[in-house]
Amino acid sequence: xxxxxxxxxxxxxxxxxxxxxxxxxxxxxxxxxxxxxxxxxxxxxxxxxxxxxxxxxxxxxxxxxxxxxxxxxxxxxxxxxxxxxxxxxxxxxxxxxxxxxxxxxxxxxxxxxxxxxxxxxxxxxxxxxxxxxxx
Ligand SMILES: [Zn+2]
Numbered sequence: 001x002x003x004x005x006x007x008x009x010x011x012x013x014x015x016x017x018x019x020x021x022x023x024x025x026x027x028x029x030x031x032x033x034x035x036x037x038x039x040x041x042x043x044x045x046x047x048x049x050x051x052x053x054x055x056x057x058x059x060x061x062x063x064x065x066x067x068x069x070x071x072x073x074x075x076x077x078x079x080x081x082x083x084x085x086x087x088x089x090x091x092x093x094x095x096x097x098x099x100x101x102x103x104x105x106x107x108x109x110x111x112x113x114x115x116x117x118x119x120x121x122x123x124x125x126x127x128x129x130x131x132x133x134x135x
Contacts, residue, residue: 004028009037018128054089055124060117067113075110076101082117091127092120 005016011033019028028038067078076098083095097116100107109116 005041006030006038007041008033008035009039010035014041054086055121055128058086058089058117058121060114060121063117064114070110070113072101072104072106072110075107075113078113090120090124092124094120 003016003018005014006028007014008030011030013030013032015031015038017028017031017038027036028040029036030038063082066081068074079094079098079101083092083098086092087094097107097109101110
């Protein structure tokens with residue numbers, strides 16, 4: 001799904017616009033001021049699209065396989081690894097969960113790790129979809 005960054009020729013803001021289809025991308029409007037004088041900036045696009053792609057590429061079974069044990073310590077180690085790898089993509093809180101587990105707070109997310117991971121992935125996809133809906 002196309003995601004483009006533009007510089008607006010009227011309000012001079014830098015805006016990102018998400019399109020449901022390539023056809024809609026033919027007539028972009030500035031979400032800030034409604035101007036059609038938008039200059040597409042190519043370099044940012046590739047980065048943003050890869051970013052979205054990474055969420056789709058997360059192999060849930062493989063990542064869960066890295067979980068050595070379901071106690072706080074095992075969960076904290078796993079959550080920290082997930083945070084290092086995916087917090088940027090998922091907009092998630094795995095690092096925070098790791099800190100909670102380290103502190104013995106027993107985060108509820110630990111009870112069903114598979115659900116936690118799937119839920120974070122789903123939320124990341126939904127937030128991409130709602131960015132589309134704002135268009
Ligand atoms: Zn504008």
